[in-house]
Amino acid sequence: MTSGSFPKPEHDHQRCVARLVRHAEQLCIKAGVRLTVQRLAILKIIGSSHKATGAYDVLEVMAKQGQRAAPVTVYRALDFLISVGLVHRISSLNAFIACHHSHGSNPVQLLICKACGGVGELELPAVTRALKEAAGKAGFSVDEPVVEVTGVCAHCCAA
Amino acid sequence: MTSGSFPKPEHDHQRCVARLVRHAEQLCIKAGVRLTVQRLAILKIIGSSHKATGAYDVLEVMAKQGQRAAPVTVYRALDFLISVGLVHRISSLNAFIACHHSHGSNPVQLLICKACGGVGELELPAVTRALKEAAGKAGFSVDEPVVEVTGVCAHCCAA
DNA sequence: TTTGTAATGTTATACTATTGCATTTGTTAT
DNA sequence: ATAACAAATGCAATAGTATAACATTACAAA
Ligand SMILES: [Zn+2]
Ligand SMILES: [Zn+2]
Ligand SMILES: [Zn+2]
Ligand SMILES: [Zn+2]
Numbered sequence: 328m329t330s331g332s333f334p335k336p337e338h339d340h341q342r343c344v345a346r347l348v349r350h351a352e353q354l355c356i357k358a359g360v361r362l363t364v365q366r367l368a369i370l371k372i373i374g375s376s377h378k379a380t381g382a383y384d385v386l387e388v389m390a391k392q393g394q395r396a397a398p399v400t401v402y403r404a405l406d407f408l409i410s411v412g413l414v415h416r417i418s419s420l421n422a423f424i425a426c427h428h429s430h431g432s433n434p435v436q437l438l439i440c441k442a443c444g445g446v447g448e449l450e451l452p453a454v455t456r457a458l459k460e461a462a463g464k465a466g467f468s469v470d471e472p473v474v475e476v477t478g479v480c481a482h483c484c485a486a
Numbered sequence: 487m488t489s490g491s492f493p494k495p496e497h498d499h500q501r502c503v504a505r506l507v508r509h510a511e512q513l514c515i516k517a518g519v520r521l522t523v524q525r526l527a528i529l530k531i532i533g534s535s536h537k538a539t540g541a542y543d544v545l546e547v548m549a550k551q552g553q554r555a556a557p558v559t560v561y562r563a564l565d566f567l568i569s570v571g572l573v574h575r576i577s578s579l580n581a582f583i584a585c586h587h588s589h590g591s592n593p594v595q596l597l598i599c600k601a602c603g604g605v606g607e608l609e610l611p612a613v614t615r616a617l618k619e620a621a622g623k624a625g626f627s628v629d630e631p632v633v634e635v636t637g638v639c640a641h642c643c644a645a
Numbered sequence: 646t647t648t649g650t651a652a653t654g655t656t657a658t659a660c661t662a663t664t665g666c667a668t669t670t671g672t673t674a675t
Numbered sequence: 676a677t678a679a680c681a682a683a684t685g686c687a688a689t690a691g692t693a694t695a696a697c698a699t700t701a702c703a704a705a
Contacts, residue, residue: 331620332624333625366683381660382661383661396684397686398661398663399663399684400685402662403683403684418634436617438626441629447624447626449617449621451620454613454616454620457612458595458608458610458613461613462637465491465597465606466492466639466640466641467597467606467635467637467638467640468638469636470635470637471636472634472635473633473636474633475577475632476617476626476631477629477631477632478621478628479629480627481624481625481626482625520651520652520702524653540692542692555654558654558655558656559653559654561694566652580661
């Protein structure tokens with residue numbers, strides 16, 4: 328992934344999720360961390376759509392699937408998934424989105440469609456650089472930029 | 487205000503708050519909206535520091551001042567203050583910061599010091615432009631970018 | 646004054662997230 | 676193998692953030 332994209336409504340989502348799972352497995356092996364059944368289950372739930380998913384939405388789905396769990400369980404799994412880069416937190420929505428990419432340690436910019444709820448990603452080093460530079464001029468040492476852009480996606484613009 | 491700044495710890499804060507109040511009064515007159523006592527009181531509380539302030543922090547202060555209020559009261563005032571540009575919401579902290587500037591409709595980038603909790607502002611049209619352009623290439627029409635950068639401010643870097 | 650709108654009050658509730666401690670599971674070293 | 680340790684999970688309670696619904700009051704214009 329070089330620059331970014333917004334999920335197309337017509338894509339083969341079965342395949343999309345399958346790829347996400349493979350990606351997660353490989354990534355966790357390489358990082359030497361444990362992708363437990365529970366963590367994978369929660370990743371699948373979040374990855375089951377390209378829309379922002381709340382922690383309690385995940386809980387609901389788990390309950391429907393018969394694997395009832397406590398909130399803290401979900402939050403712990405989310406912490407893990409975020410730490411390894413398989414999930415992004417969306418601060419402005421108190422929600423989460425599965426990440427299908429490999430950003431390494433590069434910050435990401437999220438595109439959030441107000442109309443359909445879809446979430447896309449950009450990876451713009453220029454933006455990160457500009458922020459670091461401007462902050463640096465004020466003596467501010469940047470740790471982690473949160474960039475979340477609300478708007479309307481191409482598909483919803485048309486309609 | 488052209489580009490940005492981070493609040494200096496040593497500044498004359500009395501004067502700083504007084505300026506904020508004048509700014510608020512003028513702005514509300516010009517906009518033809520009502521800056522009620524309550525709204526002003528809440529703005530003053532938020533503006534009483536350059537750190538992020540939570541809604542329930544505001545409530546606590548109000549209680550101490552004898553003007554006990556319900557959460558919804560604070561949230562309504564905050565909605566108002568945000569809508570006229572006197573307060574910025576900090577999504578990543580679920581908190582708020584008073585705005586001493588006049589951005590017009592230009593988006594702002596917030597600098598949040600992890601060490602002291604101080605919050606500064608940047609106004610970087612280049613960042614906004616870069617986001618709009620990159621989003622536009624994906625057919626995404628930008629409404630409102632949320633840019634919040636955590637890190638360590640100059641003062642805390644030294645220490 | 647009447648009338649309509651904006652602001653506030655009141656109560657309850659919804660939604661989001663963490664703490665603390667007990668237990669289990671998996672890994673590593675003997 | 677098994678002891679010892681660390682990571683992950685289970686469980687219950689609670690903390691923290693935000694809104695809904697409806698009644699009332701304050702203000703401004705007609
Ligand atoms: Zn998909
Ligand atoms: Zn991503
Ligand atoms: Zn859309
Ligand atoms: Zn500002």
